[in-house]
Amino acid sequence: MSNKIKKIGILTSGGDGPGMNAAIRSVARYGLHFGLEIAGIMRGYQGLLEDDIVPMNHRSVSNIINRGGTILKTARSKDFSTDEGKKKAAEVLHRNQIDALVVVGGDGSYRGASRLYELHGVPTIGLPGTIDNDLNGTDQTIGCSTAINTALESIDKIRDTAQSMERIFVVEVMGNKSGYIAMEVALAAGAEDVIIPERPFDYEAMHDEAREGNKKGKVSWIIIVAEGAGKAQTIAENITKAVGLETRYVVLGHVQRGGTPSGQDRILSTRLGAAAVDLLLNGVYGKAVGVLQDKINVVDLKDASRRIHEDMDRRYQLLKILT
Numbered sequence: 012m013s014n015k016i017k018k019i020g021i022l023t024s025g026g027d028g029p030g031m032n033a034a035i036r037s038v039a040r041y042g043l044h045f046g047l048e049i050a051g052i053m054r055g056y057q058g059l060l061e062d063d064i065v066p067m068n069h070r071s072v073s074n075i076i077n078r079g080g081t082i083l084k085t086a087r088s089k090d091f092s093t094d095e096g097k098k099k100a101a102e103v104l105h106r107n108q109i110d111a112l113v114v115v116g117g118d119g120s121y122r123g124a125s126r127l128y129e130l131h132g133v134p135t136i137g138l139p140g141t142i143d144n145d146l147n148g149t150d151q152t153i154g155c156s157t158a159i160n161t162a163l164e165s166i167d168k169i170r171d172t173a174q175s176m177e178r179i180f181v182v183e184v185m186g187n188k189s190g191y192i193a194m195e196v197a198l199a200a201g202a203e204d205v206i207i208p209e210r211p212f213d214y215e216a217m218h219d220e221a222r223e224g225n226k227k228g229k230v231s232w233i234i235i236v237a238e239g240a241g242k243a244q245t246i247a248e249n250i251t252k253a254v255g256l257e258t259r260y261v262v263l264g265h266v267q268r269g270g271t272p273s274g275q276d277r278i279l280s281t282r283l284g285a286a287a288v289d290l291l292l293n294g295v296y297g298k299a300v301g302v303l304q305d306k307i308n309v310v311d312l313k314d315a316s317r318r319i320h321e322d323m324d325r326r327y328q329l330l331k332i333l334t
Contacts, residue, residue, distance in 0.1 A: 018048040020109040024055035024116035028154020030276030036072040037284025056091035101131035117141030125312035134296035145189040148310035149301020177230035186237035193237035
């Protein structure tokens with residue numbers, strides 16, 4: 012193992028997700044096991060620029076594996092996005108004698124970590140912390156499993172009301188550029204339709220199906236929409252106008268980001284955190300860590316950004332066949 016790394020900093024950046032605390036805990040305790048110092052950087056890259064850094068020990072991460080959110084807080088930083096901001100970040104790390112940085116976040120966080128490594132030689136490792144599951148190099152991202160389960164729990168309850176009151180419900184879930192959560196939730200909930208950014212949607216066909224279904228006695232519908240593909244309120248109002256059936260909408264919003272992380276997210280975060288420390292100890296930098304087919308997978312940070320799920324059409328076909 013390389014002895015160049017003596018002190019590791021860790022930060023969480025961008026949107027929070029259940030399991031981030033488990034990742035922080037893993038990096039901290041695994042690093043401490045090997046005699047490293049651990050520094051927690053508050054509020055992501057913005058906190059780094061402001062030198063908001065705290066030392067961490069075993070007790071710092073006690074009883075957080077089951078907590079949602081992130082004890083290090085998170086934020087988005089316009090200042091860090093500039094070349095000057097990245098230079099200042101590298102200077103702050105050097106001043107605090109932090110030899111390497113572990114970044115838990117999504118696409119934008121990865122790009123920032125990659126540039127820190129490329130421009131200023133800061134040893135960085137990225138952990139996939141985004142509920143959207145839209146990063147290359149990993150089958151699952153931290154928080155996605157819990158977000159799906161949280162949304163599904165709400166939709167199951169909405170289904171009860173939809174059936175009782177004989178209504179159409181349009182449910183908006185998170186996913187600005189990615190429809191992964193929407194598609195998984197639609198399949199798991201047995202929804203009648205799903206609207207996602209990855210594929211064009213035929214609203215007239217949906218209206219026709221609703222009319223025909225109503226004629227045959229179908230009295231309730233659940234339609235899932237990813238926030239980046241449309242707005243539930245507008246879609247619901249258009250259904251009411253076009254079809255003449257009472258339609259309601261629900262926006263689940265940020266409830267999907269919170270809550271107790273699932274077992275899958277806790278285990279994923281724990282494995283990835285330890286893998287990040289192993290890479291740094293072995294002198295491997297500028298990488299993103301993920302899991303493919305249940306094995307640790309390592310790719311270059313610059314190649315780990317946004318992933319497009321190529322099987323969305325097939326999943327949609329399955330959804331419609333089973334409706």
